[in-house]
Amino acid sequence: xxxxxxxxxxxxxxxxxxxxxxxxxxxxxxxxxxxxxxxxxxxxxxxxxxxxxxxxxxxxxxxxxxxxxxxxxxxxxxxxxxxxxxxxxxxxxxxxxxxxxxxxxxxxxxxxxxxxxxxxxxxxxxxxxxxxxxxxxxxxxxxxxxxxxxxxxxxxxxxxxxxxxxxxxxxxxxxxxxxxxxxxxxxxxxxxxxxxxxxxxxxxxxxxxxxxxxxxxxxxxxxxxxxxxxxxx
Ligand SMILES: [Ca+2]
Ligand SMILES: [Ca+2]
Numbered sequence: 001x002x003x004x005x006x007x008x009x010x011x012x013x014x015x016x017x018x019x020x021x022x023x024x025x026x027x028x029x030x031x032x033x034x035x036x037x038x039x040x041x042x043x044x045x046x047x048x049x050x051x052x053x054x055x056x057x058x059x060x061x062x063x064x065x066x067x068x069x070x071x072x073x074x075x076x077x078x079x080x081x082x083x084x085x086x087x088x089x090x091x092x093x094x095x096x097x098x099x100x101x102x103x104x105x106x107x108x109x110x111x112x113x114x115x116x117x118x119x120x121x122x123x124x125x126x127x128x129x130x131x132x133x134x135x136x137x138x139x140x141x142x143x144x145x146x147x148x149x150x151x152x153x154x155x156x157x158x159x160x161x162x163x164x165x166x167x168x169x170x171x172x173x174x175x176x177x178x179x180x181x182x183x184x185x186x187x188x189x190x191x192x193x194x195x196x197x198x199x200x201x202x203x204x205x206x207x208x209x210x211x212x213x214x215x216x217x218x219x220x221x222x223x224x225x226x227x228x229x230x231x232x233x
Pocket of ligand 1: 166167168173175178
């Protein structure tokens with residue numbers, strides 16, 4: 001992955017005392033969210049975040065686990081993305097530990113391994129109700145795929161999206177052990193399956209065709225709660 005590191009020196013100069021925690025952002029034009037504490041009170045929340053049911057979707061983001069988080073022996077789900085409706089608090093989730101995994105309608109698929117280092121990585125998951133085809137990508141490479149996952153189903157509209165926590169009720173019932181701890185940028189959701197080449201372009205250059213998402217990263221920055229640190233480019 002190519003990192004755009006032009007802002008790193010400036011960032012390091014501006015944030016004294018945090019130097020050891022910072023690495024170059026993969027997306028020099030985009031703000032970062034830093035989830036620095038294992039707590040149930042740090043998150044960003046969007047209500048009524050999907051207008052129409054999703055019969056296909058892609059969710060992607062860049063994440064950098066903090067050292068020792070992913071190898072922690074405590075229960076640690078590292079839930080980056082959680083979408084809940086009244087009938088299903090796990091309508092659509094994407095968590096990184098103990099295995100990189102997704103839930104749709106409460107049904108689970110995972111890649112069989114967790115995050116193995118504390119570097120930035122680009123994560124994507126694609127799904128379609130046609131055959132229930134799905135795929136996980138890490139750094140633009142498909143690492144796990146299959147069929148029959150929520151075949152002919154959908155992700156319901158009108159739910160609430162939370163970044164950084166797993167919802168066990170709509171907009172709440174967070175558990176610190178399931179929180180994401182690390183840096184995050186460019187969480188986006190589409191209502192279609194992105195092509196492998198689109199995902200590779202995102203992973204390598206952070207390029208996203210603007211206006212194509214159903215949930216955009218820019219929507220989250222004014223919805224932050226608790227101690228999440230926003231770092232602007
Ligand atoms: Ca939970
Ligand atoms: Ca849940």
